[in-house]
Every structure is written in C-alpha cells, then in structure tokens.
Amino acid sequence: MNHGGIVYERLGRGEPLLLLHGLGHRRQAWDPVVRALAERYEVFALDLPGFGQSAAPDPDHPFGISAIVDTVQAWCESRGLHRPHVVGNSLGGAVALELGARGLASSVTALAPIGFTSALEMLGSRLLVGGMRVATRVPAKVWHTVIDSHPVRALTTLALHGRLRDPRGGLSRLDLAVVTRGSAYTRLAPEVVRYSFGGGRGVACPTTIAWGEDDRVLPIRALARVLAAIPHARQVRLMGCGHVPMENDPATVVEVILRTCRTTPAVPITDPAPAA
Template sequence: MSATVSFTAPTPHGPQRVTLAYARVGAGEPLILLHGIGHHRQAWDPVVDILATERDVIAVDLPGCGRSPALPDGLPYDLPTVNAVLGAFCAALELDRPHVAGNSLGGLLALELGRENLVRSVTALSPAGFWSEAERRYAFGVLRGMRATAQRLPLSLVERLSRSAAGRTVLTSTIYARPGRRSPEAVVAETLALAHAEGFFETLRAGRSVRFTDDVPGLPVTVAWGSRDRLLVPRQGIRAKHAIPRARLVRLPGCGHVPMNDDPALVARVVLDGSRAQPASALRTSFSTVTL
C-alpha cells in the first residue's frame, strides 16, 4: 500500500518537518528498503513480493526522490541529516529497530543506521563509501552524465526506446547487467525519476568527502556486490570487508550495480538470510560467498 507520512525530524540543524512516501506490504519483522541516488522505491519491486512472504516490507522514497518532497530549505543532503530523517521516519511508523537493506547510496545509509544501532540487521548491496578517490570521481562523473541524459531526452524518445531490449540497454545498462529484463514501464518511470530527483547534485557534493571506515559491531551485516557492477567496481567489497571484519561478504554472479532486477531470487535470498537471527558462530565467520 502506498502512503505518505509527515513527522518532525531532530536534524543536526534543528527540528524540521519532513514528509516521506513509502509502500508497505507483507507481515513479519519490519524490513526497510532504501534505494540509490536519483532512483525511487520501485527499484525494489522485483524482490518485494518474495521478501513480503517473511517480512513487513517498507520501501521508502528518499527525500527529494520518487514521490517524497525535497528536504526543507536549508537542510543539506548529507549523511547526518538524511539518517536523522530516516530515524524519525521509523519512529513515526513505530518501527522498533527494523531490519534494513539498501542499494548504493541506500546501502551507505543502511550501514550508517547500523553503526548508530538504530536497526537490528543491515544488508548493503554495492554500498557507496568504499571507493578510492579515483573510483569516486569516475562514479560521480557517470552519475552526472546519466542525469544529464535523462533530463535531455524527450519523453516520447524514452518511451520508444523502452519498447525494445536494445533500447532498454541504451537507457539502463550502466546500472543493470541484464537491462532487457526490466519492463518498459519501469524504465520510463526510473528515467523520469532520475531527471526530476531534487537534491541530486547536493547529494553528490555532500558525498565528495564520504568514506565509510568504521566497524558496525553488535549486529549482523551483509555486504553484497554484483560481479558486473560497472558503477562501483566489485573490488570495493574487499575494502568493505576490511572495514567491517565480521560482515558476510557475498558475491552476486552476473549482477550489475542495481542487482534486484538482474537476479531477484538471489537478491531476495541474500536479504532474507541477512535479516534472520544468526548464532554467534556465524558472526565470527570472516568471509562467505553465495555462488550459483
């Protein structure tokens, strides 16, 4: 069910009234899903129904993305502010330390929520923040190019391209390893979401100095990386493992930067496994992979 909720968030810049859009389905322990920069909550659609068999799934449009309004004037799109908003969102929905899964920017936000002990488990899919400076510059350049293209293309051309697998490849191959699997309607919607995302460049500016170097102790953490990620290259997963030694590091064979569409069954299994109670012996495991 799609809905919006307005609440007061205790941001680093003082209390602010914020509204977020979200969709909620399923039953069980709560699981929040966070998308990447310039995307929207529908990025998770390929896996939501599977996750909802075991979880109360809440897919969120981040501030200024999808159907969520921009942050109030003067609020930066930095990690402390957005995480304060997400913490207040959980409180508004009376979610007591939910599980959280995030992709790209959403993965970084999920790890930050875990570091602050606001959630009970974290699954991060190709999370931002484990890049070298050269890798960050490359990724930000690609993202700026994608945004410019989405804004320049006439809607009629986007719709025409989306009708063929070749056209969907032109529009989305940067983030999907198997773009032909994405539906035409979904490709049009996410191209428009990228073109209209408010706070896009503010988020990039805030991310220039971001490095995730802290451990996330005391809760299960899974970091998963697509083997065909062309935006944040897979070797960044090794850096994530070094920063979070107890994390379960999972390889997603044949998947791109947004893996939910490339292999929904595998991604859903990784998220559900990551949100299940794990014995102490599992948390001590230094490395594990999922292979096909």
C-alpha cells in the same frame, strides 16, 4: 502511504524490514523482491527524501547523507519501529550501514553500498556528476532528447545492469525530473561521490555486503575494503548482476536478505507500550 513526509509502501506481517533505494531511484526499485520478503516480514519500501513521491528538504536546510539517515531514523521512531532489519542498495546501502552504526538495526543487508570505492574508481561517477551539472543548464527539451537517445539509454542500461539489455528486455531510461536544477539528485550527488563510510567498527548487528559481479557503477573490487571496515560482515558476490541486483536476480537477492535476517533473534514490531 505518507507518514512524516516519507511516502512508502507497506506489505506483509512480522518483524519490520526496511527497503532503501539508491540515488536517483525510488521505492519501486524493490518491486521484484518485495512480495517474497513480505511472506515473512512486515516490509516497508520507502521513497527517500527528495526521491519518488517523498518531498525534499527546503533548499535552506542541510541535505546530505547524514540528514537522510536522521530522517529515516525519525520516521522509524515516529512509527514505533524498533531496530528493524534494514536493506539498502547503493546510497540506500550506506544509509542502512549508518543506521547499523547507530545501533538502530537488527541486521543490515547492503547491496553495492557507496562509501567503499577509491577516488580513482569513483572517477567515472565524478565525471557523471559534472555532466549532470552541465545538463541542468541545458533547455529541458534538448536534455530530454539526449537522455532518451539510444546511445545514452544503452550506456545507462550497461551501467545499472552490467549488460546492454535490462532484465525486462529493453533499455533503461533516466528520469528527467531527477536531474533538473535544484533536484535532490543534483543537491546530493557531489556528496555521494566524496562519501566514505567510517562507522564500520560500530556496526555490531549481523551484516551482509553483496555486490554484483558486473557492476559498472561501483566496481566489485570495493568488497576487499569492506572486510577492513566491517570485519564481521558476510560478503557475497552476485554472479550476473549489475548495480541494481534485485532486478537481475531477485530470487538470489531475496535469499541473501533472508539469510541475514535469520541470524538475528526476533525483535518486537513496535516499542512496548509504557506501563500504566
């Protein structure tokens, strides 16, 4: 489905629940958990602006985390979704928390969200971003050969899943389109590595921060900073999971999400119609 330039999948009935993917990913990242969640909720898995099938803002327009939050907020308002439950991974986790800080979420479940790691811990990510910038100046055929090589695929798999085999038994591949010059990834990545979540005290809704023990992209040490930023947040350590835990252990991730959602009273699916 496409609404307001945002492409999404909708499944199930009940209170609304948004699923927001990470940087360079797409809505299909949630495939391992979406059907289980749809047994209890009306689930919306979104392609964030510039990723998957959703269009990126015009190059002349601002494109950053705040702009993405604004877009998701406007999308919810245009559909009449009132304070949905919001679940996000990595970049999507930060968007979920920012929506919570604006009072726009009934609950927030953030899986390894950006915004809590130190400058030193982000060094690897900064080097990766620099490498991606160089890559945009390399002929596409050469770059495709590099990213499809066994060593690069092995390192990608290790970074995302904390092991040298992904949950499907193979090796992960980078999406070549993601790292082309002017792509949403290359426009957004520099801000992502600098971003620090500062709205913790404003997140009043039930909040869970869950982190994979084997996350090689954003170290689990960042969990220690979450409590200082969001004192009431529940912290969950996900054993045997990497940076994309819904692929490593979908059953546990579903339970983490459901437990967070169950701590809130029921919310209307849409805003009530105005009185006649």
